[in-house]
Amino acid sequence: xKKRYTSLILAAAVSAAALAGCGGSGTEAPASxxxxxxxxxxxxxxxxxxxEITFWHSFTQxxxxxxxxxxxxxxxxxxxxxKITIETFSWNDFYTKWTTGLASGNVPDxxxxxxxxxxxxxxxxxxxxxxxxxxxxxxxxxxxxxxxEGSMDDNNYSVPLYRHAHVMWIRKDLLEQNxxxxxxxxxxxxxxxxxxxxxxMYGLSFPCGTNDFQATFFLDFYVRxxxxxxxxxxxxxxxxxxxxxxxxxxxxxxxxDCSPKDSINFDVLDQATLYYQGKTAFDxxxxxxxxxxxANSPDLLQYVDCYPIPKIDPGSETQGIMTTxxxxxxxxxxxxxxxxxxxxxxxxxxxxxxxxxxxxxxxMLPAIKGIADTDAYKNDETIKQFAHAEEVLTExxxxxxxxxxxxxxxxxxxxxxxxxxxxxxxxxxxxxGTDVETAAKAxxxxxxxxxxxxx
Amino acid sequence: MGKKSxxxxxxxxxxxxxxxxxxxxxxxxxxxxxxxxxNLIKPAYKFIGFKNYVEVLKxxxxxxxxxxxxxxxxxxxxxQIVVGFTAAxxxxxxxxxxxxxxxxxxxxxxxxxxxxAFSWKWILNGVYGFLPNVLVKLGLCQTAPxxxxxxxxxFITLVMINIWFDAPMIMVNVLSALETVPRDQYEAAQIxxxxxxxxxxxxxxxxxxxxxxxxxxxxxVWIFNNFDLIYLITGGGPAGTTQTIPLYAxxxxxxxxxxxxxxxxxxxxxxxxxxxxxxxxxxxxxWEKEESK
Numbered sequence: 001x002k003k004r005y006t007s008l009i010l011a012a013a014v015s016a017a018a019l020a021g022c023g024g025s026g027t028e029a030p031a032s033x034x035x036x037x038x039x040x041x042x043x044x045x046x047x048x049x050x051x052e053i054t055f056w057h058s059f060t061q062x063x064x065x066x067x068x069x070x071x072x073x074x075x076x077x078x079x080x081x082x083k084i085t086i087e088t089f090s091w092n093d094f095y096t097k098w099t100t101g102l103a104s105g106n107v108p109d110x111x112x113x114x115x116x117x118x119x120x121x122x123x124x125x126x127x128x129x130x131x132x133x134x135x136x137x138x139x140x141x142x143x144x145x146x147x148x149e150g151s152m153d154d155n156n157y158s159v160p161l162y163r164h165a166h167v168m169w170i171r172k173d174l175l176e177q178n179x180x181x182x183x184x185x186x187x188x189x190x191x192x193x194x195x196x197x198x199x200x201m202y203g204l205s206f207p208c209g210t211n212d213f214q215a216t217f218f219l220d221f222y223v224r225x226x227x228x229x230x231x232x233x234x235x236x237x238x239x240x241x242x243x244x245x246x247x248x249x250x251x252x253x254x255x256x257d258c259s260p261k262d263s264i265n266f267d268v269l270d271q272a273t274l275y276y277q278g279k280t281a282f283d284x285x286x287x288x289x290x291x292x293x294x295a296n297s298p299d300l301l302q303y304v305d306c307y308p309i310p311k312i313d314p315g316s317e318t319q320g321i322m323t324t325x326x327x328x329x330x331x332x333x334x335x336x337x338x339x340x341x342x343x344x345x346x347x348x349x350x351x352x353x354x355x356x357x358x359x360x361x362x363x364m365l366p367a368i369k370g371i372a373d374t375d376a377y378k379n380d381e382t383i384k385q386f387a388h389a390e391e392v393l394t395e396x397x398x399x400x401x402x403x404x405x406x407x408x409x410x411x412x413x414x415x416x417x418x419x420x421x422x423x424x425x426x427x428x429x430x431x432x433g434t435d436v437e438t439a440a441k442a443x444x445x446x447x448x449x450x451x452x453x454x455x
Numbered sequence: 456m457g458k459k460s461x462x463x464x465x466x467x468x469x470x471x472x473x474x475x476x477x478x479x480x481x482x483x484x485x486x487x488x489x490x491x492x493x494n495l496i497k498p499a500y501k502f503i504g505f506k507n508y509v510e511v512l513k514x515x516x517x518x519x520x521x522x523x524x525x526x527x528x529x530x531x532x533x534x535q536i537v538v539g540f541t542a543a544x545x546x547x548x549x550x551x552x553x554x555x556x557x558x559x560x561x562x563x564x565x566x567x568x569x570x571x572a573f574s575w576k577w578i579l580n581g582v583y584g585f586l587p588n589v590l591v592k593l594g595l596c597q598t599a600p601x602x603x604x605x606x607x608x609x610f611i612t613l614v615m616i617n618i619w620f621d622a623p624m625i626m627v628n629v630l631s632a633l634e635t636v637p638r639d640q641y642e643a644a645q646i647x648x649x650x651x652x653x654x655x656x657x658x659x660x661x662x663x664x665x666x667x668x669x670x671x672x673x674x675x676v677w678i679f680n681n682f683d684l685i686y687l688i689t690g691g692g693p694a695g696t697t698q699t700i701p702l703y704a705x706x707x708x709x710x711x712x713x714x715x716x717x718x719x720x721x722x723x724x725x726x727x728x729x730x731x732x733x734x735x736x737x738x739x740x741x742w743e744k745e746e747s748k
Contacts, residue, residue: 099709124496124497261605262603265690418710420710424694431606454494
């Protein structure tokens with residue numbers, strides 16, 4: 001009898017171990033209930049600042065990481081009573097980190113973010129307004145659209161640190177060797193990519209791993225190039241419009257004919273690595289491709305260039321597609337917003353700012369006006385070498401918006417981007433052979449149900 | 456006497472605090488949340504009764520994941536026991552360099568799962584992976600096999616990796632049990648004319664079945680709950696063909712942020728594993744009673 005009780009207790013313990021791992025943290029600390037001390041950027045003199053802040057950012061690459069650390073060290077040297085602790089996470093990890101952190105009350109004082117996540121943060125009442133910081137730096141120095149992406153009810157919750165745009169990256173040598181032109185339409189891109197898919201090379205990889213949101217972006221490029229959106233005007237998912245269905249079919253065709261089969265599980269790094277290593281002729285990404293190729297295959301750097309995202313109809317108007325104004329935010333739970341704002345302001349000092357941008361030249365375009373024209377900014381070999389690429393990227397960045405923000409800032413864009421429903425849809429079509437219209441309708445319904453939960 | 460009693464409690468207090476903080480509290484909060492509409496990033500939530508359970512049980516994705524979990528557990532467990540048992544029996548017979556072989560065989564288990572996951576991801580990558588390219592170069596395949604991206608191959612590939620990863624743990628435990636079997640019983644069996652398989656069945660098995668039984672219980676729970684290996688290698692893809700219940704619960708909680716519903720999944724998982732463990736322990740208790748007779 002005793003043994004039986006012991007066995008039951010042991011059984012309960014081993015099963016409980018399973019449940020414990022899945023349990024919520026439970027330390028409920030509503031962001032809204034936390035005290036957020038008000039602070040005005042620049043209000044306090046540098047010498048008056050005192051306290052510790054934590055800064056989460058996603059600049060995990062060497063030079064950017066070092067530049068931010070250097071700026072923090074300089075700030076701490078100028079303000080001996082201030083301590084800045086920097087923690088870094090990849091962009092994907094960051095999303096998990098802040099969402100779980102919000103539930104457990106473990107959020108930083110300030111952080112970087114992805115634009116589509118800022119609306120979710122505002123919706124969760126997790127951020128503090130920073131209108132005063134923007135005014136202090138100079139509101140008119142930022143693009144209006146960039147500020148608007150992080151604004152709600154006349155409050156500005158984010159300030160863009162840098163910007164970039166998604167464009168089409170090509171390999172000039174491969175096009176020349178095969179007597180091919182730079183494609184201007186999606187059909188031309190498919191034909192060119194198909195021609196170049198030979199001898200271990202792939203024309204264009206189509207990534208649809210559910211650990212990332214690349215397929216969502218790729219479908220968005222197609223739909224927005226036709227002047228439409230994956231969201232309706234009343235912010236419902238729209239995957240069943242004629243253009244969206246056409247786009248889904250297009251990318252499935254690219255996957256079948258021009259892409260490595262493993263790309264069904266690719267995330268952004270898997271995808272970019274193929275281009276860095278010279279395994280793909282085309283890719284869609286930002287100016288970060290340059291530093292990636294430079295690090296992985298420096299011999300190929302001379303053959304790399306970028307062009308605008310293709311159109312459906314060559315004669316149609318050029319549409320703004322995806323611009324990312326990478327923002328910084330101050331969290332409502334911060335006890336020292338004044339330190340956050342004062343430190344953030346120093347990042348825009350010309351010397352610091354240019355040094356930061358030069359950490360990934362062409363990859364990070366200035367978010368404030370006038371910097372790109374300075375000699376200090378222009379004085380970089382990569383920027384000189386990739387003048388055409390920078391021009392294309394700047395033009396694209398000027399007319400684009402953040403993913404899903406063509407209707408203005410909204411929570412739905414973040415949900416669509418971060419829940420991987422579109423990636424699951426593509427995997428379902430490719431792996432199970434599910435009919436495109438059926439899969440698109442199922443994904444659309446699933447997204448709309450998720451939108452409901454965010455209300 | 457009273458003082459002694461307090462001292463006793465003082466010594467176990469740290470353990471009690473840890474158990475409450477790391478086991479009891481999360482379990483209780485999971486059960487409570489499972490009856491609410493708790494969203495990961497929203498502070499307010501309300502009681503909604505059994506709605507989460509109904510929604511989960513109505514979801515075909517849950518049942519598909521549950522079926523994958525069962526398949527994953529049964530195949531991995533059988534594979535690990537067969538490989539681990541065979542390796543242990545082989546090691547027991549080896550006389551020379553036994554320690555070296557033992558060390559080599561236990562290597563997979565000594566690595567963190569993240570290292571194992573990324574290593575296999577790299578080895579099996581269809582573009583630049585070592586194994587697919589070798590198979591093509593040897594002429595065994597015309598195109599690189601899609602070990603991790605084909606709807607039919609991904610699951611079985613994961614099972615194979617899991618067997619390779621965890622069989623050494625079975626091997627070490629079974630080998631330890633084998634070492635405790637009295638040699639004279641084998642000699643007596645031999646004198647009685649027992650064949651090798653009879654020695655194995657009538658001498659070895661009775662001595663090690665308790666160890667193997669407990670291993671099966673533990674491995675069942677661990678394999679059923681395995682998350683990291685699948686998440687890191689395939690993320691549950693392609694098209695959910697490798698999605699098990701822990702991944703389903705994770706996606707529900709951290710991707711869609713429906714913590715209430717995710718908690719309902721974990722409570723159901725808890726109840727299921729309780730039943731399975733109850734059955735296992737009933738069998739083990741029966742063995743114990745038979746042995747004590």
